[in-house]
Amino acid sequence: MASKLGGWAGEVLRVDLSTGRITRENTFERYGDVLGGTGIGYKVLWDEVPAGTDAFDPANKLIFGVGVLAGTGVPCNGRTAITTIFPTVWPKHLVGSGHMGGQFAARLKYAGFDAIIVEGQADHPVWLHVKDGTAVLRDARSLWGQGIRQATLGITQEIGEDSAVAAIGQAGENRVPMAVVMNSLSHSAGGVGGVMGAKNLKAIAVQGRGAVRIAGDKGEWEKLVKLHLTLLGANNQHVVPSFPTPQSEYYNPSSRWIGAPGKRWGAAPQGVALGSDIHSLNKIAYRTNNAVYFLGDSVWKYTVRGNGCSGCPIRCHTILKVPSVAAKYGINEVGQNTCAGLMFGRQFFKELVGVKNNDAAIEAAMIGMHLADDLGVWCNYMQVQRDFIKLYYNGTIKAKLGADEYKSIAWDKYEKGDPSFLFDLLPRIAHKRGELGTALGLGTGAHLQRWGIPETDWTDDHSTYYWKMGHPKHHANEDDGQCGVIINTQYNRDAQCHSHCNFVRSGLPIEVQKKIVAGLWGSPDGVDAIGDYRPMNVYKARRAKWSVIRKELHDSMSICNWMGPWIASPLKERGYGGDDTIESKYYSLAVGRQTSREELDRIGERIFTLHRALTIRDMNEVDMRGKHDTVPGWVYKDKKDLPAFSKGTIRMDRDDIAKGMDLFYAEMKWDQKTGAPTAKAYEDLGLKQVAQELRKKNLVGKA
């Protein structure tokens, strides 16, 4: 069943769970103008899901979308975007997407599909089996109630090891808004688990012997892949090592490139010494160890190896073997995840937050992975942990829980930082047990509302990291000044954009960064040193636009936005610059159609603007500037009251940010007053019908 197209598998699967009817559509004919991933997701939501649809309503749709590069040897592909009306967006459910890595994206392509649109609601638990161009719904009643791991294992034992299974745990089954979908053991998509559970869909399993065709010359393709590999740094495209070495002109202690010569994967069989040539393309996987990065140097001895998405050499997941947790808690001594997933358990405990080289912290991390990745509980980029700490220590939890429920919880264990506390807490969330379990699973917005806490208690308090609409900041001014702030205003859940912060945190000295920025956006003033910010300018607005457009492009091509774009590199001979055209070069060769960077970015802009249109329509609000693109008060404050634009503070200035939004809207060609795209902006991007529908409701920006 080989596809004749390049890149695309060729078909989108549509599954109506209410009727059991399964149909298919031609990907390119129907969705070619939005590529894949979130592009297909937004288009389906626009065309088919009415404004005001609740996340758990059968009328909501769940779109598992991958891109043309999924399943290929492009470094850092492997992402699946799951787009839906997102249940933790507050106060009204709006469009959002969760992203998961692992094996699912590649195996969906080999199974013959670019996306799966899930609609309706089954009248009993089902799972979907997709194999070599066909799909059937299977009874999942025997799987329902099980955790993600047991369900995945059961399905795999039945259909074979070449499958990838995306499943929900008890949290998703119970329609907990703070629930994930998980595949390949440790790869989760946040926030979408409850939508799947509300549809009575336990899992989707994909497998196939198909191919992803490269339409272009295979020799050219090989050359491009090899070029790209030379441009890679470590996780988050940090391009200089964290340690001084004669092999690198620069180093930066906060870089994620921590695999220094002499370090070892201590828990690998016989131990694996990382070797000395840090730039070797055969040792890219040795550069990153996120478990060590977040949990401390002492974790090298627990490291078995790196892991991650299919096709990616970076291995941002770390597999840890910690024998003590098996002995003490009776859980698997092997666990694995990355970033927030790794730290999940540790971050609940006030005295363990950010703590490294600490046995209790490591054990809490292991227990957190063990529980959360099976129950399928989400953290909302660690917002639930921050909420929990604040609400406990300010007495709110005690006030809001009934006396009996409060007494039933071992708070002494919690205060002591005893990791076993998690064995009680996390299942409460997954099963909506009691007031605490129910409230924590709602997402911050609904949680605060339920307990009568004004949102300003969070937006004025920097320690919450809360941004708006129920979600936290995600690389804002702490990384990238105004550029970061602008990006964080644009989404309905946390922004999940890394285009900008990958670069500013790459480890390169600011002079080098400024040179690269000047080359791309016209002036070195487009970037400032972190914590040494200067007033807003048009170059930063351009970089912010590029950031969000590239993020949507990546999410529609299955490129990992936690690694790309690749505007920096470890190569001194390139002035540490990368290649800003690499996405378009891959696209051109894979699909077999010469497409420039500008043309591809136009498609990214179309996809991003469609997200904007959805938000406007579903909020029934044209004043995005006033009602949506908001910035929390803490951004404009500083603990020591240092003024904005002085060294040592990340504090922003209101007027300056207002100017920033002006400049950003101007770059987007949106209405300055409302931040809403004008009819022309839609039409120029091929979204004429969108403009027409919005015009009928007076939701179009004025030119």
Added chain:
Amino acid sequence: MEREGDSRRISETLRQAGLESAVSRRGFLQITTGTLAGLAAMRALAAAGEPAPLIIMAEATGMIIADPARCVGCQRCELACTEFNDGRSQPSMARIKVSRNLNYGPGGALAMSGQGLWGNSLVIQDTCKQCAHPVPCATTCPQDAIVVDRKTKARVVDAGKCVGCRLCQKACPWDMMSFDEEAEKATKCFLCNGSPKCVESCPADALHFVPWRNVAATAPRRTAPFAVIPAAKAATCITCHQ
């Protein structure tokens, strides 16, 4: 016991049959009149216009070995194999095989061997052993389509001769034969003309291209092979094996 006169005649006969390496390394074989009769039969076949069955005696000069302790399960080796050689990403056709062992180890999800991502995270990479004589895939091939690469002595499928019967797939004890469904031909690891692309692409230093040695004796079998040896070929075994 062979006699000197016989040994010269035997060497010459073996050389004509392309079997001279059978005696070049391991010293003289026990040759009997039965053997000579077998050789005579082969020459008779040749005289009647039938080509002598291909019996691969040459050993490969190199092979790919894999260190499971280093494998990070990225599958870039599989992707490089088909993408760079065939212009499409198709792990089901990859000539180095990793994804089938990725999650549960070589035994699969029903064996619970404790390996793979779901066990101790060890990923066993399956590579072609470039078997010494008798080469199971080549011996089974009724078309003699699996031949020896000139440069590397790798065992390679000659697509021009392959008729897609798949008997080679059944013969390999390690299930290493691939099949190109589009071309309807078998395919296998051919060491990429001496620069294996999988080795080049591994980001964890887990694959190495090294001088060949015989690992077939110790590598655990993956499957119970079903090797059908064409009768004409089987008849020639007696040439050397009494």
